[in-house]
Amino acid sequence: MPSLLSVNVGMPKDVAWQGRTVHTGVWKDPVSGPAMVRRLNIDGDGQGDTKGHGGEQRAVLVYQIESYRYWQRHFGRDDFTFGQFGENLTVDGLADDEVCIGDQYRIGEAEFEVTQPRVTCYRVGMRMGEPELPALLVSHHRPGFYMRVLREGRIEAGDRIVKTRTGPGALTVADTDALLYLPDRDPAKLRLAVDIPALSPGWQGSFRELLADGSGAAAAARPAWDGFRELRVADVVAESTTVTSIHLTATDGTRLPAARAGQYLTLRVPGAGQPAPVRSYSLSSAPDTGSYRISVKHEPHGAASGFLTTGLRAGGVLEVAAPRGEFVLTEGTGPVLLISAGIGVTPTLSMLHVLAAARSDREIWWIHGARSPGEHPLAAEARTLLAALPHSREHLFYSAATAEERDRDGASAGRVTKDALTALKVPADATAYICGPAAFMTDMTDALVAAGLDPARIHTELFGALPAINPGLTAQTRRPPHQPPGPPGTGPTVTFARSGISTPFPDSGGSLLELADACDVPARWSCRTGVCHTCVTPLLSGRVTYEPTPLEPPPDGDVLICCARPGGDIVLDM
Numbered sequence: 001m002p003s004l005l006s007v008n009v010g011m012p013k014d015v016a017w018q019g020r021t022v023h024t025g026v027w028k029d030p031v032s033g034p035a036m037v038r039r040l041n042i043d044g045d046g047q048g049d050t051k052g053h054g055g056e057q058r059a060v061l062v063y064q065i066e067s068y069r070y071w072q073r074h075f076g077r078d079d080f081t082f083g084q085f086g087e088n089l090t091v092d093g094l095a096d097d098e099v100c101i102g103d104q105y106r107i108g109e110a111e112f113e114v115t116q117p118r119v120t121c122y123r124v125g126m127r128m129g130e131p132e133l134p135a136l137l138v139s140h141h142r143p144g145f146y147m148r149v150l151r152e153g154r155i156e157a158g159d160r161i162v163k164t165r166t167g168p169g170a171l172t173v174a175d176t177d178a179l180l181y182l183p184d185r186d187p188a189k190l191r192l193a194v195d196i197p198a199l200s201p202g203w204q205g206s207f208r209e210l211l212a213d214g215s216g217a218a219a220a221a222r223p224a225w226d227g228f229r230e231l232r233v234a235d236v237v238a239e240s241t242t243v244t245s246i247h248l249t250a251t252d253g254t255r256l257p258a259a260r261a262g263q264y265l266t267l268r269v270p271g272a273g274q275p276a277p278v279r280s281y282s283l284s285s286a287p288d289t290g291s292y293r294i295s296v297k298h299e300p301h302g303a304a305s306g307f308l309t310t311g312l313r314a315g316g317v318l319e320v321a322a323p324r325g326e327f328v329l330t331e332g333t334g335p336v337l338l339i340s341a342g343i344g345v346t347p348t349l350s351m352l353h354v355l356a357a358a359r360s361d362r363e364i365w366w367i368h369g370a371r372s373p374g375e376h377p378l379a380a381e382a383r384t385l386l387a388a389l390p391h392s393r394e395h396l397f398y399s400a401a402t403a404e405e406r407d408r409d410g411a412s413a414g415r416v417t418k419d420a421l422t423a424l425k426v427p428a429d430a431t432a433y434i435c436g437p438a439a440f441m442t443d444m445t446d447a448l449v450a451a452g453l454d455p456a457r458i459h460t461e462l463f464g465a466l467p468a469i470n471p472g473l474t475a476q477t478r479r480p481p482h483q484p485p486g487p488p489g490t491g492p493t494v495t496f497a498r499s500g501i502s503t504p505f506p507d508s509g510g511s512l513l514e515l516a517d518a519c520d521v522p523a524r525w526s527c528r529t530g531v532c533h534t535c536v537t538p539l540l541s542g543r544v545t546y547e548p549t550p551l552e553p554p555p556d557g558d559v560l561i562c563c564a565r566p567g568g569d570i571v572l573d574m
Contacts, residue, residue, distance in 0.1 A: 002093025002161040004107055005065055007031040008083030009045035015126070026123040028083030034154040037110040042088055056148055057115045057200035063087035063144040064094055070142060075130060086124050087144060091161060096142055096174040102167020102198035107160075109153025114167065116200040117177035118144040131513075132562055138181045141174040146200070169196050180206055187211070205456025209330065222556055223322035224257035227541035228268055228571075231256070231292070233316040239295055243343060243377035244309040245284065248292045248320065255290030259283055259323035261354040262347040262433065262461065265294055266497050266540050266573065268319035272307035276319075278497040278540075278571055279304040282435070282461070283323065284346035284378065286353035292323075295377060297343040304500075321540045324573065327433070327461035329354055335363035335427045339444055341416060341436030342370060347461055348433055349378055349385075356385040364392040365426060369416035369436075372401040373409055395424060416440070418447040428452030435461045484518040492566040496521045496574040497540060505566050512544070512561040512572070521574050536560055542570030 008028035015022050025047045036043040040059055047054035063085045072080060082090045089107075096117070103114045118124075120143055125133040137143045169192045179185055179193060180203065193199060193207045235247040248265075250256050263283055270276040285293035298309040312318075329336075329351040336355065338348040345368055355364055366386055370376040376398075386392040396411035397420065406413060414420065421444060426432075428451060434444045441460045448458050481499035484506065491505030494512065499521045506515065516522075536558050544564040559572065 002091055004089060004155060004157055004159045004161060005092055006082035006090040006157050007035045007042065007155060008088055008090065009035065009042050010083070011044070011046045022123065022126065024123050024126070026086040026127045028086055028088065030082045030157070034108075034156045036152070036154055037149055038152050039149050045088060057202070058119075058146040059149045060089060060112060060147045061087045061118060061144060062089045062091055062094060062147060063118075064096070064142075065090060065092050066095065067142045067144070070140075071133075074136075074140075084128065085144065086127055089155075094161065096145065096177070097172050099145060099173050100167040100169070101171050101173065101176055101193075101196050102165075102169070103163060104150065104165035104167075105147075106162045106164050108155035109151075110149060110155050111151040111153075111164065112147035113150055113165075113198050114173065115146050115148050115198055116203045117173050117180075118146065120181075135560060135562065138177060141178065143173065143177045145173040148198075167196065167198055169193075171196060176203070179210075185210065201454070202456060205454060209456070223324055224259075225322045228319040228321050230317045231320045233312060233314055233318065234291065235314050236312055239377035241374045243295050243297050243375075245293055245295045245378075246308060246312065246318075248294070248318065249290075251317070256292055257322070259287035259292070260325075260328040261287050261351040262328040263287065263323040263325040263350075264347070265292060265323060266321040266571070267294075267304075267308075268571075269304045269307055270319070271311060271316075272303045275493065275495075275502045277304040277500060278495050278502070279500065280497055280573070282325075282347040283350050285350060286357060287323070287350055292320075295343070295346050321571070324538055324540075325461070327435070327459055329433065330431070332431060333362060335365065335430035337365045337367065337426055337430045337432040337434075337448075339365075339367045339416070339421070339432060339434045339436075341368070341440045342375075343377070344434075344436035344440075344461075345378060345382070347435050349382055351433060352382060352385045356388040359388065359390075361390060363427065363430075364389050365424075365430070366392060366394045367397075367416060367421070367424070368395075369397040369399065369440075371399050373398070373405050376409075379409070416444070418443045421447040422451060426451060426453075431457045431459075433459050433461075481519055481521045484515065492542075493569045494566055495569075495571040497571055498574055509565065511547075512559070512564045512566070516561065516574060538573040540571040540573055543567040544570065 008030050010025055010028040012023050012025040015024055040056060041054065042060065068080055072078060099114055101114055105112050120134040120137045125131045171189065171192055175189060176193060179189055190207050190211050194204050230251050231248040232251045233246060234249045237245045239245050264280050265283060266278060266280045268276045268278050281294040281296055283292055284295040296305050296308045299305045327347060338351060340348045352366065366382065386394055396409055397414060397416045398406050398411040399415045401411065430453060432448055432453060434441050445458050445460065449455055481496065481501045483503055489504040489506035491507065493502055494505050494515060495502040496516065501519050501521060503519065538557055539559040544559050545567045546563050547565060
């Protein structure tokens, strides 16, 4: 019979990590004697990042002694102690490929229900001194799992673990984990997963999104072409005092492949300097017209945007990577909120094109903030599209316009703030798409969650360098991306497209993650609503080699940067 070997607790503390300070509760120590289990925690335990860990759905984390032995053999180590993997309960038995979501167990006086696999974030690798461990926990099918507390009570090392109920569907922890993180998902298992009541809401939301994408594998879909190809500039159109649209067509006159509403193009711009800068811009037009349109804001000191908005002419040629991105409009029947600020209007406008073309009868809310009518690009186009939708609502906000200008456009004074959004009383069953500055998106997300929206139905997109997602990092000032310190290397050129950095790979070697860290290019680790990005990023062009070779390589078109090196000049979407 399975048994409880150790109860482990620990309060959050600040830990130095890669030049940063992380507030984390991943350090757990065994409890001597009985421990009181409560609905949200075990007495004496805490979490540093409550968005990814803890709470009713993740009250107790379980890991198995057999997995301890497995990782000891894998890493050639013999220094493990109970609590080493950040777990609350170290158990004998309860393997991940046997325990199912919804299984219930009695331990001592307490009763539990299995809710989801562990979210494999970077802190378990930090605790173990093995940075690749988060990815390995998934690829080796040994994540461990969380349980909710059905009945509070005391537990103690040595207690037997008695199964009291078998979860519906017989979907194991290992299978559930693979459905979210690994390629070649089984749509039948996805449908099974969303019907298991015990599965935590965050994971259910992620699986619903995968099902809504049709095959359950949209995130791993191959781009329309590899690397960069030449596209011809058909037209250059000034849309406002600061924004210019660029229309692109195939050089041979054929139709360009359809994109998805909300996706972006990555451009290599030879005319803007050497080496040619690489930048990403969202599509602003209908995504299936056979041509593409991007709308670029002229930044005062932007080499690429300056050339694109003032130096580019019809007939010119740009090098373009295929449409990419997961900030895309999904099918559904409920209300849609399209919320943007400034140049963030471009992907939401593409979504509006699709909804208008379909004459959607969904409730559409168009919420946009600009400084003034002169800095409100594509306003007339958006209004025409909204007029074609029977259940549309438009809410404009001008922060630096005259009263006459606001009255003419029906705009409110000021910015789109948390309070302003709350006052609109948006429907709680809506799906939201938000694009704009990072602080704006944070405020909008907070306001929508407070209004009752499911966080899994709130989608965001940010222009430029994506912010690092390292939950638990204490407040700090982060430098903008820059060239790495010291003399330049002589290796292949590595381009971080979103950050605007091109640099030779260092002669000292290392991984792409280490180079990104040296350049302060944000790497994205997260454990939000059950989704973890363990240093996987799109590879726009080139090839990489791995050292060590991952057991489960990332999907085609992606690269696992924590153990990758360039196999020639490469461009990464970072």
